Amino acid sequence: MAHRRTEQIPIVFILSIYSFSSLFLTLLLSFSIFETVISENAFSASHTASISIAAARDLRYLLYDVNPPEGFNLRRDVYIRMASLVKTLRKDGDDWVLVLPPWGRLYHWQSPNIHQIRIPWGEFFSLTSLQANVPVIEYEEFIAENGGPFIDQVLVLQNYAEGWTDGKWEEKVDERPCIEKMMYSKDKQGFYRGWFWGFEETRARNVTCISAQGHASIMAPVLQKNITVTSVMLDRAETLLHDHYAGKDYWDTRRSMVFAKHLRLIGDDFRAKYLNSSDDRDNTVYSEDWTRMKAKLGSAKGGPYLGVHLRRKDFIWGHREDVPSLKGAVKKMRSMMKKHKLDNVFVATDADGDELKELKKLLPEMVRFEPSPEDLELLKDGGVAIIDQWICAHARYFIGTSVSTFSFRIHEEREILGFDPKMTYNRFCGDTEKECEQPTHWKIIY
Ligand SMILES: Nc1nc2c(ncn2[C@@H]2O[C@H](COP(=O)(O)OP(=O)(O)OP(=O)(O)O)[C@@H](O)[C@H]2O)c(=O)[nH]1
Ligand SMILES: *[C@@H]1O[C@H](CO)[C@@H](O)[C@H](O)[C@H]1NC(C)=O
Ligand SMILES: *[C@@H]1O[C@H](CO)[C@@H](O)[C@H](O)[C@H]1NC(C)=O
Ligand SMILES: *[C@@H]1O[C@H](CO)[C@@H](O)[C@H](O)[C@H]1NC(C)=O
Numbered sequence: 387m388a389h390r391r392t393e394q395i396p397i398v399f400i401l402s403i404y405s406f407s408s409l410f411l412t413l414l415l416s417f418s419i420f421e422t423v424i425s426e427n428a429f430s431a432s433h434t435a436s437i438s439i440a441a442a443r444d445l446r447y448l449l450y451d452v453n454p455p456e457g458f459n460l461r462r463d464v465y466i467r468m469a470s471l472v473k474t475l476r477k478d479g480d481d482w483v484l485v486l487p488p489w490g491r492l493y494h495w496q497s498p499n500i501h502q503i504r505i506p507w508g509e510f511f512s513l514t515s516l517q518a519n520v521p522v523i524e525y526e527e528f529i530a531e532n533g534g535p536f537i538d539q540v541l542v543l544q545n546y547a548e549g550w551t552d553g554k555w556e557e558k559v560d561e562r563p564c565i566e567k568m569m570y571s572k573d574k575q576g577f578y579r580g581w582f583w584g585f586e587e588t589r590a591r592n593v594t595c596i597s598a599q600g601h602a603s604i605m606a607p608v609l610q611k612n613i614t615v616t617s618v619m620l621d622r623a624e625t626l627l628h629d630h631y632a633g634k635d636y637w638d639t640r641r642s643m644v645f646a647k648h649l650r651l652i653g654d655d656f657r658a659k660y661l662n663s664s665d666d667r668d669n670t671v672y673s674e675d676w677t678r679m680k681a682k683l684g685s686a687k688g689g690p691y692l693g694v695h696l697r698r699k700d701f702i703w704g705h706r707e708d709v710p711s712l713k714g715a716v717k718k719m720r721s722m723m724k725k726h727k728l729d730n731v732f733v734a735t736d737a738d739g740d741e742l743k744e745l746k747k748l749l750p751e752m753v754r755f756e757p758s759p760e761d762l763e764l765l766k767d768g769g770v771a772i773i774d775q776w777i778c779a780h781a782r783y784f785i786g787t788s789v790s791t792f793s794f795r796i797h798e799e800r801e802i803l804g805f806d807p808k809m810t811y812n813r814f815c816g817d818t819e820k821e822c823e824q825p826t827h828w829k830i831i832y
Pocket of ligand 1: 456457458459460461494495695696697698734735736767768770771772774789790791792793
């Protein structure tokens with residue numbers, strides 16, 4: 387996985403090269419919102435006209451999945467790309483709905499004896515908040531609406547076997563033979579079977595491979611023109627890049643990914659009980675309606691504690707030079723606590739048993755969110771990770787781990803709450819790291 391991270395960096399560069407087309411897309415999007423407003427105002431006047439337009443729009447479903455080894459937080463990033471594609475699809479043409487891929491079977495979710503597949507998005511995120519951005523439904527709702535567990539067409543996305551032609555990067559998409567071994571196989575009735583989030587009855591009517599190179603909306607013409615069936619699933623959706631990383635549409639979708647209320651409440655109770663932190667005192671009052679949430683940069687104060695995300699496991703197995711030893715990390719934490727006059731430190735980490743023991747020895751005063759086995763069964767590893775992120779997001783000062791998507795999602799959450807960037811975009815340096823570049827500040831475009 388450490389491997390994969392290095393692949394992620396150039397994407398940002400590629401995107402900045404393509405920011406012209408993305409800007410164009412953004413302009414198109416804002417234009418279409420303008421249009422919607424007008425047609426709504428005109429609704430009572432031209433009632434019949436509106437209805438006939440609505441009737442002409444067929445209901446279609448976009449499903450997607452991500453490469454199995456990818457973690458929770460990269461998957462949240464792929465959701466943003468897919469939401470952007472659905473917005474493009476809806477602009478001209480059919481009434482597309484995004485079907486949320488159930489959570490489960492994630493490599494990092496290793497708590498034993500708990501059932502962690504077929505988890506609906508509603509357990510982790512607020513569905514009404516997601517729906518205020520783009521139409522989404524849970525997978526089980528799709529089955530019910532669709533009249534059975536059938537997906538008309540699966541498109542397995544892949545790169546081009548030949549790589550970049552003439553060393554030149556261009557956006558393109560073509561139907562091509564599958565490069566890797568197909569993860570779907572035909573059953574006796576001629577349907578395709580495979581991993582559909584643990585829903586064993588689900589079958590696909592057709593599976594083909596598509597080579598795609600470009601931003602998510604590059605798929606729009608293919609889905610609108612080449613394919614006419616009702617439900618289409620994009621597998622390996624992470625192949626597609628962001629339409630416009632950190633642009634308005636990116637942030638709209640990101641802001642709509644409000645954590646489920648019960649998880650936020652558990653995090654808030656924990657802050658009050660163990661960290662003397664409350665929204666009123668800390669200037670982190672949250673609006674249930676994300677469209678109204680527009681905190682000024684620097685307005686959030688945060689609770690009187692240092693928030694830390696210390697990513698271990700696969701990040702230390704590779705002996706990465708940008709990840710500190712536990713000793714090095716604790717030294718940094720102590721110096722930050724002193725600098726910001728904080729007596730408390732909250733640590734979110736995936737460290738294993740031995741490392742945790744060592745960490746407790748080095749930093750006996752640290753506070754962690756440790757659910758009982760019963761609570762873990764209810765919250766699941768994903769819920770615990772979200773609570774950890776929520777508590778880190780409310781700290782006075784935050785420090786994360788180099789190129790961890792878990793830390794990146796905390797940066798975004800703090801940006802939404804309105805923290806001063808100096809208090810957010812910080813990371814640990816490796817013990818012997820020479821140039822310890824700090825994370826980039828991505829400002830919200832409202
Ligand atoms: N509860 C909790 N879980 C963590 C923490 N750090 C990592 N994890 C777990 O490990 C997983 C790996 O991190 P993710 O960021 O989701 O996975 P990824 O997309 O591979 O991203 P990287 O962190 O960049 O590897 C998370 O989804 C969590 O399940 C932590 O501080 N607290
Ligand atoms: C889509 O259809 C066009 C026109 O028929 C064709 O040229 C193109 O190759 C098709 N693309 C894909 C990805 O099937
Ligand atoms: C499967 O999908 C491909 C690509 O859309 C199409 O060319 C082919 O005709 C489909 N096969 C069947 C049996 O529908
Ligand atoms: C909690 O914080 C408030 C002010 O922010 C302070 O007055 C109070 O003493 C603190 N309580 C504890 C137990 O530290």
